[in-house]
Amino acid sequence: MTTGQALLSVNGISRLYGNRSAVIDASFELDRGQVLGLLGPNGAGKSTTLQMLSGALPPTTGRIRIGGHDLLRQPERAKALIGYLPEQPPLYPDLTVDEYLLYCARLHLLSGAGARAALDRSKGLCGLKDVGRRLIANLSGGYQQRVGIAQALIHSPALIILDEPATGLDPGQILELRVLIREVGQEHAIIMSTHILSEVRACCDRVQIIHAGKIVLDELVRDSKLDTGPYGVALALKNPPIAEILRAIRGVLNVTGNGEGRFRIECADPAETPARIAAEAVASGWGLYELAPLRDALETAYLRCTGAAANGN
Amino acid sequence: MPIAIALHEFRRFIRSPLPWFLFALVHFLEAMILFQMLSAYLEQQAVWQGFGITETVVAGTLRMAGMLLVLVTPFLTMRLCSDEQRHGTLSLLFTAPVRISQVVIGKFLGILLLLLCSLALTALLVVSLWFGTAPDAGQVGAGLLGLFLLLCAVAAIGLFCSTLTRQPAQAAAGAFAALFLLWILNLAGANAGPLAGIFFWLAIMPHFGNLLSGMLDTADIAYFLILTGGSLVLAGWRLDTLREYR
Numbered sequence: 001m002t003t004g005q006a007l008l009s010v011n012g013i014s015r016l017y018g019n020r021s022a023v024i025d026a027s028f029e030l031d032r033g034q035v036l037g038l039l040g041p042n043g044a045g046k047s048t049t050l051q052m053l054s055g056a057l058p059p060t061t062g063r064i065r066i067g068g069h070d071l072l073r074q075p076e077r078a079k080a081l082i083g084y085l086p087e088q089p090p091l092y093p094d095l096t097v098d099e100y101l102l103y104c105a106r107l108h109l110l111s112g113a114g115a116r117a118a119l120d121r122s123k124g125l126c127g128l129k130d131v132g133r134r135l136i137a138n139l140s141g142g143y144q145q146r147v148g149i150a151q152a153l154i155h156s157p158a159l160i161i162l163d164e165p166a167t168g169l170d171p172g173q174i175l176e177l178r179v180l181i182r183e184v185g186q187e188h189a190i191i192m193s194t195h196i197l198s199e200v201r202a203c204c205d206r207v208q209i210i211h212a213g214k215i216v217l218d219e220l221v222r223d224s225k226l227d228t229g230p231y232g233v234a235l236a237l238k239n240p241p242i243a244e245i246l247r248a249i250r251g252v253l254n255v256t257g258n259g260e261g262r263f264r265i266e267c268a269d270p271a272e273t274p275a276r277i278a279a280e281a282v283a284s285g286w287g288l289y290e291l292a293p294l295r296d297a298l299e300t301a302y303l304r305c306t307g308a309a310a311n312g313n
Numbered sequence: 314m315p316i317a318i319a320l321h322e323f324r325r326f327i328r329s330p331l332p333w334f335l336f337a338l339v340h341f342l343e344a345m346i347l348f349q350m351l352s353a354y355l356e357q358q359a360v361w362q363g364f365g366i367t368e369t370v371v372a373g374t375l376r377m378a379g380m381l382l383v384l385v386t387p388f389l390t391m392r393l394c395s396d397e398q399r400h401g402t403l404s405l406l407f408t409a410p411v412r413i414s415q416v417v418i419g420k421f422l423g424i425l426l427l428l429l430c431s432l433a434l435t436a437l438l439v440v441s442l443w444f445g446t447a448p449d450a451g452q453v454g455a456g457l458l459g460l461f462l463l464l465c466a467v468a469a470i471g472l473f474c475s476t477l478t479r480q481p482a483q484a485a486a487g488a489f490a491a492l493f494l495l496w497i498l499n500l501a502g503a504n505a506g507p508l509a510g511i512f513f514w515l516a517i518m519p520h521f522g523n524l525l526s527g528m529l530d531t532a533d534i535a536y537f538l539i540l541t542g543g544s545l546v547l548a549g550w551r552l553d554t555l556r557e558y559r
Contacts (some may be wrong), residue, residue, distance in 0.1 A: 054408045058557055080410040090405040094328045106317035151405070277353040 006031050009157055013062030015048050022048040024213040036186040037204035038193040041047045041306050044285050045213040046193040048088055052086035083157035087164055089148025093137035097147055108155035118154050126150040141168040162192040178202045209305045214304040232268040232294035233261040238287025249280055253282050318419025323426045335385045338429050347374045368447040370527040371439055378435045379463050387488035390471025391481040392419050398479040407556050417549045420481045428464045452527030459524025462537035469544035476551040
């Protein structure tokens with residue numbers, strides 16, 4: 001393995017299904033310790049991209065190198081570095097959790113004591129300690145999803161690819177998954193796709209937005225470039241004043257009203273300005289009954305990039 | 314690596330009730346046939362004059378065992394790849410550091426291991442004749458080798474058919490049709506004609522028959538090995554295509 005090189009380097013990959021392009025000319029790099037979130041509407045090409053990165057699907061053109069190994073020319077070496085959870089977890093319902101995970105470990109060239117140790121570790125990480133002897137068919141959807149995640153982690157791969165890992169998990173389990181991804185993402189590189197924006201905000205260092213097969217945005221999550229628009233709040237009043245009065249409040253950049261007491265207000269400061277509006281509403285007896293953030297920077301960027309009605313709800 | 318896949322397939326087979334049921338059926342019928350042939354042999358000595366017990370009772374039982382296994386094996390091989398296509402578990406194999414050839418060999422060895430269990434029971438049935446008489450060990454051995462080679466070919470053809478479709482039932486029907494055709498193809502070879510020789514050579518029965526009668530001919534052994542190897546290569550190609558164009 002050459003040092004000083006990104007763990008994953010993707011160079012102009014495209015995929016055609018017939019004459020329909022699912023992914024067009026995607027290029028990026030990813031290093032250990034980075035968690036990349038892949039966002040995009042359904043059918044944007046997220047799963048196809050991840051399938052190509054995992055080696056499950058060869059790209060029509062382009063090159064993928066993992067740890068310096070070409071995924072097409074040296075597939076065994078490159079694939080040994082990958083853990084992959086497809087959209088539909090590849091489970092055998094007639095096996096127990098232990099049997100299944102041991103088989104996955106063996107497929108990834110672990111054997112004997114090494115496989116046992118890997119089994120215990122991945123079960124510990126994914127909270128499966130108590131279900132090792134149960135048949136996968138009898139587990140709930142959330143547990144099955146966790147078995148799928150454990151399968152992707154069992155051989156401690158350098159690159160972990162998770163396609164919609166939060167599917168089927170309850171809110172508590174989603175929180176556990178976030179902790180797990182943060183923890184594992186310290187040393188490994190993780191790529192996860194999702195259509196839940198809060199997921200990206202909670203776990204990812206970096207975000208890519210895919211739309212119609214193209215990567216239209218690739219930024220660090222905390223990057224200022226994501227703050228493209230001003231922060232907005234939705235305001236609802238029983239006795240609304242005219243918009244000019246609202247516009248006069250310090251920090252209010254723009255006001256649009258629908259004439260029924262509902263306003264969308266762009267704020268200069270996400271904390272100060274709404275507080276001032278609320279104080280003014282109470283003092284003037286406007287009958288404030290709703291004050292809610294409209295959407296955050298990531299959401300705005302997502303809607304802008306995917307061309308969804310940028311001024312709609 | 315193929316061993317891990319083989320043991321995995323074998324484990325999944327014995328977890329399901331189908332192989333147990335099918336083998337119980339096959340061995341009940343085999344025992345019935347052996348018993349019936351044995352009693353006919355003992356009662357009608359005059360008819361069987363000049364024929365030993367090996368070439369009548371043993372060969373007859375093994376021929377029936379072969380036919381029964383041709384009938385039931387497609388129901389076992391059907392799930393090898395069809396199920397994996399349906400449940401999306403193929404991606405586990407495609408993304409693991411495993412070659413397609415290792416996948417095919419692993420799956421083949423898995424089903425073969427299961428069929429060997431059945432073959433062992435059939436062998437025990439034949440060996441039980443030694444309690445009462447002394448069959449020709451060489452001929453029995455050749456017959457069992459023939460049955461083993463037939464099982465290899467049947468398993469490989471079934472495996473190939475299961476890579477062709479996501480529907481297990483369709484895979485079973487396809488494998489059964491292919492095997493049935495090969496089984497009866499020598500009938501087409503019975504009529505004189507320019508292609509008769511080819512049909513005769515392509516059919517399973519003449520080769521299997523030679524081995525059952527105790528004749529170890531490399532041409533017959535090669536026939537089964539070609540059938541097995543060819544089917545496995547086709548299965549590998551098909552899996553490769555499945556990965557490429559899903």
